Amino acid sequence: MAVADTSSDLSHVPLALAVLAAMAAPGVALLARATPSLDRLERLAYGIPLGTTAGTFAIFLLACVIGLSPAVVIAWAAVSIAIAAGLRVRGPRVDPPVPGPEPHRAETSGKLFAGVVLAAFVIRWAILWSSALRVDAQGLEAGFTNLWADWSEHLGDVASFAYGGNFPPVHPRLAGHAFSYHYLTSVTAAALVRLGVDPIIVLPLQSFIFSVALLLAVYAFARRIAGNRVAAALATLLFLLGGGWGFSVSIREALRSGGLHTLLHAPWDRGGVEAANYRWPNMVFALIAPQRAYLYGLPLGLLVLRLLPGAATAPERRFFLAGVVAGLLPLAHQGTLLSLALITPLLVLLFPARGWLTFFVAWIAIAVPQLLLLLHAGAGPLSAFRFHPGWIAAPDPWGWFWLKNLGLILPLAVAGLAWPGLFTRDSRRVLFALMPAFLIANLFIFQPWDWDNTKILTLWYLGISILCGAALAALWRRWAGAVPRIALGVALASMVLSGLLLNLDEMMGRDRHTLLSHEELDLARMIRERTPPHALFAAGLRHNHPVAVLSGRRVLIGYPAWLWSQGIDSAAEERDLRTILAFAPGAPELIARYGIDYVVVGPEETEKLGANPGAYASRYPCVIRTASYSVFAVGGASRPPKG
Numbered sequence: 119m120a121v122a123d124t125s126s127d128l129s130h131v132p133l134a135l136a137v138l139a140a141m142a143a144p145g146v147a148l149l150a151r152a153t154p155s156l157d158r159l160e161r162l163a164y165g166i167p168l169g170t171t172a173g174t175f176a177i178f179l180l181a182c183v184i185g186l187s188p189a190v191v192i193a194w195a196a197v198s199i200a201i202a203a204g205l206r207v208r209g210p211r212v213d214p215p216v217p218g219p220e221p222h223r224a225e226t227s228g229k230l231f232a233g234v235v236l237a238a239f240v241i242r243w244a245i246l247w248s249s250a251l252r253v254d255a256q257g258l259e260a261g262f263t264n265l266w267a268d269w270s271e272h273l274g275d276v277a278s279f280a281y282g283g284n285f286p287p288v289h290p291r292l293a294g295h296a297f298s299y300h301y302l303t304s305v306t307a308a309a310l311v312r313l314g315v316d317p318i319i320v321l322p323l324q325s326f327i328f329s330v331a332l333l334l335a336v337y338a339f340a341r342r343i344a345g346n347r348v349a350a351a352l353a354t355l356l357f358l359l360g361g362g363w364g365f366s367v368s369i370r371e372a373l374r375s376g377g378l379h380t381l382l383h384a385p386w387d388r389g390g391v392e393a394a395n396y397r398w399p400n401m402v403f404a405l406i407a408p409q410r411a412y413l414y415g416l417p418l419g420l421l422v423l424r425l426l427p428g429a430a431t432a433p434e435r436r437f438f439l440a441g442v443v444a445g446l447l448p449l450a451h452q453g454t455l456l457s458l459a460l461i462t463p464l465l466v467l468l469f470p471a472r473g474w475l476t477f478f479v480a481w482i483a484i485a486v487p488q489l490l491l492l493l494h495a496g497a498g499p500l501s502a503f504r505f506h507p508g509w510i511a512a513p514d515p516w517g518w519f520w521l522k523n524l525g526l527i528l529p530l531a532v533a534g535l536a537w538p539g540l541f542t543r544d545s546r547r548v549l550f551a552l553m554p555a556f557l558i559a560n561l562f563i564f565q566p567w568d569w570d571n572t573k574i575l576t577l578w579y580l581g582i583s584i585l586c587g588a589a590l591a592a593l594w595r596r597w598a599g600a601v602p603r604i605a606l607g608v609a610l611a612s613m614v615l616s617g618l619l620l621n622l623d624e625m626m627g628r629d630r631h632t633l634l635s636h637e638e639l640d641l642a643r644m645i646r647e648r649t650p651p652h653a654l655f656a657a658g659l660r661h662n663h664p665v666a667v668l669s670g671r672r673v674l675i676g677y678p679a680w681l682w683s684q685g686i687d688s689a690a691e692e693r694d695l696r697t698i699l700a701f702a703p704g705a706p707e708l709i710a711r712y713g714i715d716y717v718v719v720g721p722e723e724t725e726k727l728g729a730n731p732g733a734y735a736s737r738y739p740c741v742i743r744t745a746s747y748s749v750f751a752v753g754g755a756s757r758p759p760k761g
Contacts (some may be wrong), residue, residue, distance in 0.1 A: 130314035131323065137313065138170065138327065140195035141306075143202035145169025151205045152439055155428060160342070163334035164421040170328075171414045171446050173198055174306045178449070181285040181305075191309045228347035232337070235351040239333050239358065245625065246407070247326035251318045257635040258318065262624045263388070266631040268408035269321065270662040271680055275301050276317050277642075279308035281670025283651045286491075291666060291676025292691060293654060293712050298492045298684055302450045303328075303410045317668065321410070328413035332406065333358070335417035336580065339424060343545045344588045352610070353587030357401060357580050361616030362523040364396035368619055386623035397510050398523035399572060400617050401579070403624070412576075415451020418443055419458055419577060426462070426477070427469050427544050437473035438480050445484025448492060453573030455485070456564065460555050460574060468547040501685045502566040509560045510568050516560070525613050527586045534585030540592055552581035567683045586613075637744050638664035644742050645669040645749065653715040653753070656698050658722035664747075665718055674698075674712055699723050701733035715753030720746050 146165030149156055156164070173194060180190050250261045251269070260266035271291075278290035279301075289295040307320045315323075336357055341350035367390040372381035399405060406412045425440040447455035466474050511519035520528060534540055535549065555578040559571040594606055623629060634642070642664045645655075654672050657665040661677040675681070675691040682688070698705045698717065709717075717738070723729035734740075734750040742749035 128319070131319065134310040134313050134315050134320070134323070137191060137195045137310065138306075138324075140198045140202075141173035142166040142169040144198050144205065145172065147202040147205035148439075152435060153425065155432075156424070157338075159334060160338045160424065163331055163338045164417055164424070166331045167328060167335070167414050167417040168421060168443060168446075169198070169202075170306060171302060171418060171450050174302045174309070175446060175449065177309055178285075178302065178305050181279075185283060186279060186285060186308060186312055188312050188314075191312055228351070232341075232347040232351040235355055236333065236337060239354075240330055242621065243326055243329045243333070247322040247329070249627075250322040250325065250407075251633075253318065253639075256632045257637075258633045258639060259630050260633045262403060262629040263631065264403055264408035266633055267661065270633060270667045271677075272304060272307075272321065272410055273317055273668055274666045274676070275299070275304035276307045276311060276321065277668050277670035278672070279305055280311035280317070281646050281651065282672065284672075288672070290672050292681055292686060292688055293672065293674050295686060296492065298686075300411045300415075300449055300452050300492075302446075303414055325407065325410060325413065329406070332413055332417055335420050339420045339580070340584045340587065342424065343541070343548060343584050344591075345542065345545065346591065348594070349584070349588040349591040351587075352590050353580070353584040355610075356527060356583040356586055356613055359400070359614040359617030359621075360524070360527055360579075360583065361400045361614075361620065362396055362398055362525045363612070363616070364391045364394075364523075365612075365615040365619050367391050367394055367396070381619075382622075383626075384623075384628070385619040385626070386628075388629075395514050395519065396523055396616075397519075397569070400620055401576070402617075403620055405572060405576065411451040411453070415447060415454035416576065418447060418450060419454040420580075422458060423461070423465075423548060423577075426465055427548055431471070434473045434476050437471075437477040441477040441480025442484060444477075444481045445488075448485050448488035453576065457555060457574045457577045460558060461551050461577065464551040464554060465548075468551060469544075502563065504563050505561065506563045506568065507561055509563070509571060511560075524582075526609050527582060527613050530589045530609075531582035531585035534589035537589060537592065540588050549581050549585060552578050565683065566685055570683065633662050634664055634667060637746060639668065641665075641742070641744050641747050641749075642668035644744075645671060648742060649716060649749075654713055655716045655718055656695055656709075656712075656714050657718040658720065658727060659692070659695070660722055663722070671716075674714060696727055699727050699729035701730045701737075709752050713753075715751065716741070717750045717752050719748045719750070 142165065145168035146161050147169075149161040149165045149168070153161075176197075177186070177190060177194050180194065184190065246261065250265055252259050252261075260269060274290055278284040279287075282290070284290060284297075287297040287301065289297040303324070307317065307324050310320045310324070311317050333354070337350050337354045340353035340357075341347060344350050344353065367387050368381060368385060371384070371387060371390065372378065406416070422440050422444050425436050425443070428436065444455075444458055447458070462477075508516050514522070535546075535553075541549065555574055559575050559578075564571060564574060590606060590610060594603065597603060597606070645665060646669055649669075649671060651670065652672070654674065655665050655669075656674045657663055659675065659677060661680065663673075663676070665671060666673050666676045675688050675695050678688055678692060694708050694712070696702075698708050698714070699719070708714075717734055719729045719731045719734060724731065731748060734752075735748070738750040738752050740748050741751045
């Protein structure tokens with residue numbers, strides 16, 4: 119999807135796509151066999167991320183034992199094809215009819231509307247991801263701010279697995295610390311990189327494929343709960359484009375300065391929106407796109423919610439399958455894991471059955487070893503759990519904050535929840551189970567960064583999008599007059615205009631940022647070629663430092679804000695890094711204690727961290743040099759000091 123600077127990288131894309139298809143196949147086949155009550159769309163939408171996540175987990179385990187190699191990736195693809203074929207040959211099981219969140223009216227209308235909505239999103243995703251990462255005259259550019267901010271971390275994870283052999287994983291941005299971040303999406307990408315595809319191509323390509331799967335999963339879940347296509351399409355539209363009244367900032371500026379011309383040339387004022395305390399994000403630009411774990415976690419979470427209500431009177435294997443799917447979440451997406459932990463207790467009360475024990479046993483048995491791997495060094499982000507009523511509403515009153523951040527979605531969702539006959543009993547119960555997360559997230563902060571509560575509110579937001587979409591569809595059917603329908607159209611426009619303006623702003627290229635210069639791309643390449651995969655570097659702290667982003671090598675300490683958001687106190691390592699770079703008293707001892715192999719001295723190290731290039735040049739050999747950077751080998755007897 120990205121523009122690469124070498125044609126050889128593109129030549130490996132067909133193989134990468136074939137491997138992804140092979141990995142996804144067992145997930146689709148398993149759902150066809152184990153859950154025949156799922157329709158074809160559901161099997162595809164949930165099965166693709168399920169098979170890929172499980173397959174990536176298998177590759178991860180193999181890589182921890184024998185390393186990540188093209189042979190391992192291709193071998194698992196072959197095994198996946200065999201598993202899918204075996205499941206298909208045996209044929210589907212036939213479950214007895216069971217109650218659950220099934221469609222409650224046989225509607226054939228709405229196919230065109232739903233098709234247009236889904237097709238429009240697929241086209242939008244193709245445009246979005248084709249420009250997400252691009253090498254141009256300035257270097258490597260990111261398509262919008264949140265990609266520039268977050269994908270430097272994801273590129274670093276992928277490079278660490280693919281080029282640095284980081285199995286079993288240690289933290290690539292903090293020496294000696296457990297890697298407590300969910301990283302299965304990055305392991306998938308690293309597997310494709312090992313097949314010969316550049317990371318700059320892999321991340322947008324993977325994101326496009328799984329964004330489409332996520333789109334279908336959201337629509338399929340909404341259709342199952344709401345019972346008709348129009349409501350499901352509206353819910354999907356609201357979930358992916360909704361954004362409250364943030365558009366009012368752009369409208370006011372346009373009215374003040376230049377009318378429509380200003381609005382079309384500057385559709386979105388990020389600074390003005392934040393200053394006005396519009397904090398609820400657009401799902402795509404703030405969460406799904408930059409935080410790539412959503413691509414696996416959200417569809418898996420929806421699959422669990424789809425399986426559990428029907429499992430209450432179905433064979434116990436449905437509970438077991440739901441537990442296995444939930445068990446994949448610690449390494450796939452911890453936000454969805456936490457959301458399900460908040461939702462499932464209420465589901466137990468709403469759908470009582472003996473099989474719940476099977477679900478929780480399977481979930482715990484698979485999830486706990488992963489959590490121990492991730493958090494063996496401490497409690498991680500949950501160590502920051504605290505009571506904080508009102509969440510991030512201040513300085514606005516709590517009620518006004520939510521009304522202006524969600525707009526009409528909120529009152530229409532309340533109307534949908536109270537509307538008699540709008541949902542089946544089981545669908546209403548599922549939606550009701552999603553609601554308490556809102557209260558919990560407005561009373562307690564779960565991670566160091568308070569805004570991260572959005573991760574446990576995602577399923578709640580999908581729930582209110584479904585409620586609102588169903589209410590809008592019902593009102594449209596009931597109000598046949600032109601005036602009421604125009605009013606409904608205006609109401610819908612007010613709920614998606616912020617998302618539309620944000621999309622327009624990105625498509626115009628107003629939010630592009632240079633991630634790495636050409637010199638820095640070359641530096642990362644030379645480091646990969648000339649240094650051992652497990653080497654440890656002392657380098658700068660900026661989030662898009664070339665060593666941490668694309669070299670595949672570990673750094674003593676990376677961007678401190680990321681570490682803080684993961685519940686890690688890195689103040690001591692930051693002090694030691696400054697001592698090392700300055701070659702202050704005690705620096706040689708710190709180099710030896712941490713086992714540092716190379717020290718990088720560049721613009722940031724010199725100007726912001728007090729690096730002393732002369733001290734290193736007089737004592738250690740410079741093994742890599744560019745116009746702005748010098749890399750000194752300081753790692754022991756194999757690279758002795760000068761003199």
